[in-house]
Amino acid sequence: MGTESHGASREGRGEAPTRIRVTGAGEYEISVGRGLLGEVAAELGDRVNKVLIVHTPTVGRLADELRTELQRHYAQVLLAEVPDAEAAKRVEVAAFCWQILGQADFTRSDAIVGLGGGAVTDLAGFVAATWLRGVKLVQMPTTVLGMVDAAVGGKTGINTAEGKNLVGSFYAPHAVICDTDLLRTLPKNEILAGFAEVAKYGFIAEPEILDTIERDVDRATDPTTPEFLRLVELSIGVKARVVSEDFREGGLREILNYGHTLGHAIEHAERYQWRHGVAISIGMMYAAELGRMAGALSDAAVERHRRVLSLLGLPLSYPAERWPGLLATMQRDKKARAGMLRFIVLDEIAKPRVLAGVDESVLQFAYQEIAA
Template identity: 50%
Template sequence: MKPVAVFVGPPGSGKSTVGAALAERLGLPFRDTDADIAALAGKPIPEIFIDHGEEHFRALEREAVAAALGGHHGVVSLGGGAVLAAETRELLRGHRVVFLNVGLSEAVKRVGLGGGRPLLEMNPRATLKLLMDQRLPLYEEVAAFAVDTDEREPALIVDELMARLGGVPVFVPVGGAAEYDAVVGHGLARGVTPYLKGAAKAAILHAAPMSEAAAELAAIVAEAGARPYLIEVPDAEAGKTVAVAEACWERLGAAGFTRTDVVLGIGGGAVTDLAGYVAACWLRGVRVVQIPTSLLGMVDAAVGGKTGVNTSAGKNLVGAFHPPAAVLCDLGFLATLPAADLAAGLAEVVKCGFIADAEILRRVESDPKAALDPESVLLADIATRAIRVKAEVVTEDLRETGRRAFLNYGHTFAHAIEKIEDYRWRHGDAVAVGMMYAAHLGRLTGRVDVVDRTRAVLTSLGLPVSYPGGRWDELLGAMRVDKKSVGATMRFVLLEDIGRPALVSDVTEEQMRAAYAAVEG
């Protein structure tokens, strides 16, 4: 275990502020060694200097830095003088060390008159210049790269860091009865190895387009000492049937799969849904590790433990709650997606913006082109934010008895479209139209009016915002089978405000029809 980034730099360079902001962006803990020293000594740093002197403080600092570098997996900020110790500089070898640089004038403005900084109490400007000049070679010695912070907002500095630190995996914890991590990053296939522990066999469920990736995964499984079984299933929704699941169970039975063996699902949301259902039912539950390769799978289907297949009655009506052992979201797969599939996945990301994290909406609105770029920092950021939204919701409500229903914003109408279109529509496209329908329902029922904003965001991403007319009776019949309905009462997830979804049952059939008329195209 070691930090994903370690910040060094002079007083006033923003190590604590930027470090905390980066940690928040990554979903990781932040650690400031100055705070560790104060906690260890039981007194503020100025008192340590007054009572015991700088030499004693430096001894405590070396101890605190060694502990942080050796046992913290998040982001660490070191005190400005930590690099003075040769043993600390040696410890920093092999770490991602970032030198936050700042000009003297800006640093003086930030540290003020030196309050709380013992070395700057007398003549702060002259002393700070001396310290910066003396320490600059040491910062440059230990750093992998430097970032200037003069007159820059922390958020912009973090954007640069995300790009330059590329490849740093983000761990999003998912709690509940069975805790696991959704890991977001690049090159994560080898990360499956720890989750094979104790398994003699691993079934790898995949569709034809992912055959090459599945074969590479099989080689990794074999290297780990387990025997891989490649099971190809029909692509997309065609693979989400009881018949396909039964064929998979027959393969597991023929291979002699036991409770200690593991199922791996590599592919889009349909494959991970199927893999989870197969694992949930075999021997009443075996391990499953999900490796989603589509944006939709990463931000929605693979996280949360909901598994299932479709029937003639509707989508996902047969399934089980079965949390995975891990979800490995390798962003490298996004570059292989057709543009339309990537955009469709963004519909679920936008949904998370409306129900929980408005920052997602602001970032898409600021640069929709970057949101559609599979290699952009912005896309990685909003995808991680969406995963975090889902993780927080399912941690609180695994079995959809309360708050988890909010994740279905836009889905009542979307699932109806999918059903009457015989699942020929992309799920994300249907969700986009479903969110427009929900936005109109919100306006019609006197709730928050997000119709124009919804249309603008979705249109900027090339997503559909309308559905052909003349099919109301079919759509209404399909919506009546929605999982949120109670008896004859239809319920919808609508917004009281952005970030404030509610499950409501006061929508009249007249309002439902009027909302449909508003999205007819």
């Protein structure tokens, strides 16, 4: 599918990172490995004059470290501290970043670095895409979710009161740097929530991911193990292949939305106070039940969803009485077309497809199967 991978990294610092190339509209490389902080300047290059690091309070010390490193190379390195999680993805926060860029006279020869979780990389990408209609962007995700999902693929966006990611753009980064050393201090529940997206790649394309989780979930989710690094690389590889073929979500890229139609509605219902992966876990369980009702997915495959997500400590159900509100939110979802809801379902593990125009009674019946 138009990606390349070269240079293996398995144990310790000093080894060459794995390089995964995204091709198609806007080519760039994703570096995956350990001890990669020094890669940022190498990726930005010597033609950049000023750099803005967009980061959250939780990675403030890392932002200071990166700033010190970059000050050796560039005339001015500024920090923009933004709120944690989905609170960062508001137009007011984007405007705060634009203000910094304007006051510092950032030009098209300058650059932005997104340092943080998926919400920060979404925000930093949106700011980079919109400032002067596009400046150089390097993403350095610091969470599992950011590495395997948000920072890869060029989707940027902010949320509105009406829904998640309704305002945004497709904007390819110059590079993505995934340093798994940065995950070692993450709380375990943060890692497990991010693994919902890792499991998603297993369900839609790479059963090896599911096998590894089922074989030893503790090693699979431990950032210090080769198994963990392997699963991150596999996950990024799936996304890179898909977005190389379909940058603007005209077809194939839709498969990456497995579990996301209901999952995003749950996030909206919870006022974005839930971790993304927690909501997506329930969304995937719902998609599995919908796939079974569509007459394709086997009982064993649905049960495998339940087993894998349970091993990761992720939820499988949501209150029954919330269905009307969830349905209304899904109907406003950007994945709907002409008012027709579209879901990604599986015919079997690693065989996804689009299911559209499903009768609301079937959608509700599937929801009853996961309702608490």
